Amino acid sequence: MKNLTLFLLSVCFLMACTNTEKQTEKQKEMNRFIDSLMGQMTLEEKIGQLSQCSGEFATGPDNNPISRTEDISKGLIGSMLNVSGAEKTRRMQEAAMQSRLRIPLIFGLDVIHGFRTGFPIPLAEAASFDLDAIERSARCSAIEASASGLHWTFAPMVDISWDARWGRVMEGAGEDPYYGSLVAQARVRGLQGDDLSADNTILACVKHYAAYGAPMAGKDYNSVDMSMGHFANFYMPPYKAAMEAGAATFMSSFNDFNNQPATGNSFLLRHLLKKEWGFDGFVVSDWGSVQEMVAHRYARDEREAALKGITAGLDMEMVSECYRNNLAELVKEGTIDESLIDDAVRRILIKKYELGLFEDPFRYCDVEREKEIVNSQPLRDEARYVAERSIVLLKNEQNILPLSPSVKSVALIGPLAKSQKDMCGSWSCADQNKVITLFEAMQQRGLTINYSDGYDLKTDEITNLQHTLAQVRKSDVTIIAMGEEAWESGEMRSKADINIPAGQQKLVEEIVKTGKPVVVLMMCGRPVIFNTVREKAPAILCTWWLSSEAGPAICNVLWGDYNPSGKLPMTFPQHIGQIPLYYQYKSTGRPAGQDVWCTKYIDITDQPAYPFGYGLSYTRFDYDNVRVEKSDEKGVYAYVLVDITNSGNYDGEEVVQFYVRDEYASITRPVKELRGFEKIALKKGESRTVKFPVTDKQLGFYNNDMEYIVEPGEFTFMVGRNSQDVESVSFTL
Numbered sequence: 001m002k003n004l005t006l007f008l009l010s011v012c013f014l015m016a017c018t019n020t021e022k023q024t025e026k027q028k029e030m031n032r033f034i035d036s037l038m039g040q041m042t043l044e045e046k047i048g049q050l051s052q053c054s055g056e057f058a059t060g061p062d063n064n065p066i067s068r069t070e071d072i073s074k075g076l077i078g079s080m081l082n083v084s085g086a087e088k089t090r091r092m093q094e095a096a097m098q099s100r101l102r103i104p105l106i107f108g109l110d111v112i113h114g115f116r117t118g119f120p121i122p123l124a125e126a127a128s129f130d131l132d133a134i135e136r137s138a139r140c141s142a143i144e145a146s147a148s149g150l151h152w153t154f155a156p157m158v159d160i161s162w163d164a165r166w167g168r169v170m171e172g173a174g175e176d177p178y179y180g181s182l183v184a185q186a187r188v189r190g191l192q193g194d195d196l197s198a199d200n201t202i203l204a205c206v207k208h209y210a211a212y213g214a215p216m217a218g219k220d221y222n223s224v225d226m227s228m229g230h231f232a233n234f235y236m237p238p239y240k241a242a243m244e245a246g247a248a249t250f251m252s253s254f255n256d257f258n259n260q261p262a263t264g265n266s267f268l269l270r271h272l273l274k275k276e277w278g279f280d281g282f283v284v285s286d287w288g289s290v291q292e293m294v295a296h297r298y299a300r301d302e303r304e305a306a307l308k309g310i311t312a313g314l315d316m317e318m319v320s321e322c323y324r325n326n327l328a329e330l331v332k333e334g335t336i337d338e339s340l341i342d343d344a345v346r347r348i349l350i351k352k353y354e355l356g357l358f359e360d361p362f363r364y365c366d367v368e369r370e371k372e373i374v375n376s377q378p379l380r381d382e383a384r385y386v387a388e389r390s391i392v393l394l395k396n397e398q399n400i401l402p403l404s405p406s407v408k409s410v411a412l413i414g415p416l417a418k419s420q421k422d423m424c425g426s427w428s429c430a431d432q433n434k435v436i437t438l439f440e441a442m443q444q445r446g447l448t449i450n451y452s453d454g455y456d457l458k459t460d461e462i463t464n465l466q467h468t469l470a471q472v473r474k475s476d477v478t479i480i481a482m483g484e485e486a487w488e489s490g491e492m493r494s495k496a497d498i499n500i501p502a503g504q505q506k507l508v509e510e511i512v513k514t515g516k517p518v519v520v521l522m523m524c525g526r527p528v529i530f531n532t533v534r535e536k537a538p539a540i541l542c543t544w545w546l547s548s549e550a551g552p553a554i555c556n557v558l559w560g561d562y563n564p565s566g567k568l569p570m571t572f573p574q575h576i577g578q579i580p581l582y583y584q585y586k587s588t589g590r591p592a593g594q595d596v597w598c599t600k601y602i603d604i605t606d607q608p609a610y611p612f613g614y615g616l617s618y619t620r621f622d623y624d625n626v627r628v629e630k631s632d633e634k635g636v637y638a639y640v641l642v643d644i645t646n647s648g649n650y651d652g653e654e655v656v657q658f659y660v661r662d663e664y665a666s667i668t669r670p671v672k673e674l675r676g677f678e679k680i681a682l683k684k685g686e687s688r689t690v691k692f693p694v695t696d697k698q699l700g701f702y703n704n705d706m707e708y709i710v711e712p713g714e715f716t717f718m719v720g721r722n723s724q725d726v727e728s729v730s731f732t733l
């Protein structure tokens with residue numbers, strides 16, 4: 001046996017050596033190819049590679065997307081965005097093949113949550129706390145998008161945010177840097193697979209680098225101001241984690257960071273990302289953000305914007321034309337060295353090479369493959385799987401849910417129940433007419449649906465109340481679909497008030513008065529405030545925007561075919577004035593709740609509506625015997641253990657959460673930070689011990705010099721079902 005093991009080990013070793021040799025041989029071959037290509041390129045052709053133009057539609061303030069065929073065929077454009085489809089991309093690629101050096105284009109699009117098959121918005125997916133499901137979702141996006149001519153998605157957005165007024169929270173993984181980092185990595189892995197040269201993987205683009213999720217007052221595009229220590233501990237980790245997972249590209253953000261726009265910020269791009277972290281991919285600007293350095297008053301004109309961008313390490317310019325119009329002159333007059341341009345070009349050509357485009361520029365443009373894959377059933381099945389896991393049960397008085405199979409008639413209230421467009425959510429590429437709404441899904445279940453609009457989404461007036469109440473009275477149960485329309489969350493959709501409109505909430509109150517069982521479905525792209533509903537409705541599910549399979553997924557949860565397991569990845573406030581709101585606040589010198597002289601509001605409690613990590617199940621999970629065991633394993637200081645029992649009446653899944661507090665440190669530290677979680681499935685009556693390792697990752701932090709350190713001393717470990725409901729044990733390192 002020993003010999004066999006040795007033999008296998010040596011075979012593995014030999015294989016590893018050969019692979020590395022092959023790798024380096026492959027790399028050498030690539031470098032030779034790119035050197036030779038660059039040797040033939042004119043300065044104008046090089047600058048062309050740094051230019052990205054928008055095709056069919058605009059996702060920013062431009063206005064007439066022009067056909068670029070002529071420039072493409074002259075080799076003056078390196079990439080197109082907002083074009084997709086095997087046929088359309090083939091036509092453009094054919095134009096690129098007419099250029100002197102036949103350098104292929106790369107096609108990018110915002111494939112944010114699924115392509116033609118829509119997956120839940122990213123914030124919703126994050127609520128699944130299921131990294132495998134999240135990775136699979138990204139994998140599906142890549143498979144479908146690549147079949148439609150795309151090589152590159154501008155995702156994942158990994159921006160941490162503590163501000164639900166900022167509409168783009170819907171695109172991220174919520175408020176927590178530890179969890180956000182794991183989600184970022186899962187998404188990168190899903191998109192890129194382990195081989196970019198496979199024809200069903202696409203380049204990921206980590207955005208928006210950096211700190212875009214912290215605009216002042218939650219206003220999109222607003223200035224950002226934070227200390228380096230704060231950045232390093234709370235905002236930076238997901239970018240770094242995504243880089244470490246091998247993300248091929250980064251996007252610079254619109255905002256300024258430390259008083260310089262991110263797009264022209266040498267510290268962020270050249271120093272931290274490229275030098276310190278060793279990022280070897282390329283950085284694209286956000287839409288027009290090179291040119292916007294002029295509006296920032298950081299550059300006098302487009303020429304200076306180009307100079308600041310290229311000097312800072314910004315490789316490709318999206319949409320604006322500062323590079324195209326100025327870089328050549330800047331080189332010719334000696335203001336910048338051509339080596340700056342060469343470095344950017346090389347980074348871009350490497351990705352084109354790794355995608356296999358020099359071998360076959362049309363490998364993503366196969367119309368037959370597109371037909372077979374786009375909107376195919378396996379993708380829809382995956383979309384439903386993730387959608388079910390994204391739903392969060394917020395309240396379930398008297399166990400109204402799950403509905404019994406004997407429930408045959410349903411009063412379905414609210415136009416959102418029927419809206420394909422709104423089911424998709426913001427930044428959606430999904431085929432709207434293929435979205436199964438809640439209404440349709442209920443029809444498919446053969447239920448008697450007594451529908452009423454109930455309220456007017458535009459005016460927030462209750463409409464035809466008597467009719468609605470009559471529908472409620474004649475039904476076994478009432479389901480109210482309420483919340484936001486899709487356009488209300490997303491880019492440019494910052495809100496000063498995230499309360500659900502009063503009319504919608506009042507309607508719930510009226511319906512509850514009938515005494516009939518009521519379930520509220522909160523459809524939203526961000527944490528929203530709905531205090532009346534929270535108080536009056538006996539059952540509430542947060543169903544976010546779940547896209548193509550929204551209806552079936554919601555029905556499966558309502559009728560208990562899937563027992564909800566989602567947990568909130570962002571704190572839900574009870575009052576708008578609490579924002580920014582997050583669970584990992586610091587103690588302060590006058591800690592909350594201690595006295596009258598403490599940090600607090602005088603008009604509301606300090607409590608959120610729902611804390612980070614909150615979510616119920618149809619079953620009950622008991623947490624017992626939280627304990628620490630020291631460990632002798634290398635790199636592991638200890639294990640924290642907890643016994644979990646499913647003591648309710650259903651099989652179910654629970655996200656067991658592990659938080660750490662560093663009791664004293666050389667810088668002020670949060671009262672708790674998530675440092676581990678495990679999603680476990682337990683059958684009714686079953687128990688299991690969950691074990692969390694304690695390593696440097698759990699105990700360390702970035703000091704003010706941005707060094708990651710672990711300080712010996714006392715720690716408190718907490719395990720629980722959400723960030724508030726925890727049991728603690730102490731530990732000394």
Ligand code: BGC
Pocket residue numbers: 059060081110154207286287491
């Ligand atoms: C957004 C980016 C997006 C880009 C291209 C910008 O407005 O901020 O997230 O990738 O447009 O569509």
